[in-house]
Amino acid sequence: MTHDLAALQATDPQIADLVRAEEVRQSEKIRLIPSENYVSQAVLDACGTVLQNKYSEGYPGRRYYEGQQVIDQVERLAIDRAKAVFGVDHANVQPYSGSPANLAVYLALAKPGDTIMGMALPMGGHLTHGWSVSATGAWFNAVQYGVRRDTGRIDMDEVRDIALRERPKLMFAGGTAIPRIIDFPAFAAIAKEAGSVLVADIAHIAGLIAGGAHPSPVGHAEVISTTTHKTLRGPRGAMLMCDERHAKAIDKAVFPGLQGGPHNQTTAGIAVALREAAEPAFRGYAASIVANAKVLADELSARGFDLVSGGTDNHLILIDLTPQGVAGKPVAQALDRAGLVANYNTVPFDPRKPFDPSGLRIGTPAVSSRGMGETEMRQIGAWIDEVVAAVAKNDDDTLNATAERVLGEVREVTAKFPAPGLS
Numbered sequence: 306m307t308h309d310l311a312a313l314q315a316t317d318p319q320i321a322d323l324v325r326a327e328e329v330r331q332s333e334k335i336r337l338i339p340s341e342n343y344v345s346q347a348v349l350d351a352c353g354t355v356l357q358n359k360y361s362e363g364y365p366g367r368r369y370y371e372g373q374q375v376i377d378q379v380e381r382l383a384i385d386r387a388k389a390v391f392g393v394d395h396a397n398v399q400p401y402s403g404s405p406a407n408l409a410v411y412l413a414l415a416k417p418g419d420t421i422m423g424m425a426l427p428m429g430g431h432l433t434h435g436w437s438v439s440a441t442g443a444w445f446n447a448v449q450y451g452v453r454r455d456t457g458r459i460d461m462d463e464v465r466d467i468a469l470r471e472r473p474k475l476m477f478a479g480g481t482a483i484p485r486i487i488d489f490p491a492f493a494a495i496a497k498e499a500g501s502v503l504v505a506d507i508a509h510i511a512g513l514i515a516g517g518a519h520p521s522p523v524g525h526a527e528v529i530s531t532t533t534h535k536t537l538r539g540p541r542g543a544m545l546m547c548d549e550r551h552a553k554a555i556d557k558a559v560f561p562g563l564q565g566g567p568h569n570q571t572t573a574g575i576a577v578a579l580r581e582a583a584e585p586a587f588r589g590y591a592a593s594i595v596a597n598a599k600v601l602a603d604e605l606s607a608r609g610f611d612l613v614s615g616g617t618d619n620h621l622i623l624i625d626l627t628p629q630g631v632a633g634k635p636v637a638q639a640l641d642r643a644g645l646v647a648n649y650n651t652v653p654f655d656p657r658k659p660f661d662p663s664g665l666r667i668g669t670p671a672v673s674s675r676g677m678g679e680t681e682m683r684q685i686g687a688w689i690d691e692v693v694a695a696v697a698k699n700d701d702d703t704l705n706a707t708a709e710r711v712l713g714e715v716r717e718v719t720a721k722f723p724a725p726g727l728s
């Protein structure tokens with residue numbers, strides 16, 4: 306379909322067929338998982354190269370293996386572009402993914418048993434911000450904040466109360482199900498008062514920040530952690546950014562503290578994604594993500610859906626399905642059959658269990674990368690409404706008929722919006 310898979314086809318037709326099947330899935334379906342996207346063909350190209358054959362433990366100019374004439378240049382380009390796009394003093398582009406990047410922050414700036422603070426996972430935080438089942442919850446004394454019941458927004462009074470009482474070493478701001486702008490200056494003021502290091506985890510919103518569609522934590526957070534594969538639209542990987550004060554500690558924590566050789570093909574892909582993020586067109590992409598999310602939220606609200614916090618400022622919408630009398634999981638499964646891929650999610654103060662919660666999480670990065678706009682967002686809102694109504698009827702025939710009809714309509718729309726890397 307897209308990539309030349311001739312060699313793969315000859316060596317391993319099973320895997321080649323599966324790659325093609327995934328290409329068809331990503332092409333035909335409407336992907337609404339807010340942490341997912343489509344990378345460009347250029348990023349795909351960079352990631353499938355011989356750069357992956359090289360061991361490069363260390364950093365440019367300070368390696369433990371010879372033969373770094375080319376790799377040093379690749380990594381320096383990625384670092385320089387990260388510094389330019391985000392306006393930071395220092396960038397480390399080696400973390401294998403977002404979770405190891407966060408572990409490196411702990412290793413750099415805290416000791417096991419220290420108090421650390423983050424948003425609780427069921428409130429919209431991330432596992433690595435101190436949730437109990439994560440190493441970060443087991444090895445540190447994690448204290449957790451949440452959102453206000455009445456507004457669905459982060460409770461900054463609670464953040465301050467907990468911070469001044471517990472004096473955490475690290476304070477994480479960021480998460481996986483936060484539909485509103487994160488107030489980095491407010492977090493920074495509290496962190497300063499409590500003597501904490503503020504870590505902005507911008508994994509979800511890095512592309513919005515790079516594209517000017519969300520305020521930047523630079524100048525407020527001492528350390529910034531991000532994945533590169535969500536709204537930033539690069540390969541699966543991560544970066545840590547900071548000012549000179551923490552540069553040495555962060556670098557030492559990533560290597561040799563936590564990792565061995567960096568994945569050089571990924572570093573190249575990150576460099577390409579950052580070059581794309583520096584183009585004027587990227588600002589239009591970031592703006593369209595937010596505009597699309599607002600239209601979709603508006604359409605869903607008009608159809609009677611209860612959106613956590615009442616709407617969205619970013620790429621993400623969290624729907625509480627309680628009023629519809631259905632749970633998140635059966636809805637996510639039905640939507641997938643109808644060609645709309647989302648994920649079930651806890652909502653704040655969810656009375657249901659984490660594996661069978663009340664919420665549905667959707668987002669607009671991938672559809673925006675395909676160039677979809679207001680018409681398609683309103684249509685997606687209507688489809689979600691129809692599928693939820695069919696699930697609520699609790700009748701297999703109704704659900705089958707609805708899912709089949711919507712899937713057909715979805716295919717007609719996706720055919721008109723070729724996806725990057727698949728066209």
Ligand SMILES: *Cc1c(COP(=O)(O)O)cnc(C)c1O
Pocket residue numbers: 340402403404405407430431433479480481506507508509532542
């Ligand atoms: C996605 C995410 C991570 C973890 O990234 P992985 O690459 O999945 O390990 C960390 N923090 C936040 C806020 C995230 O959204």
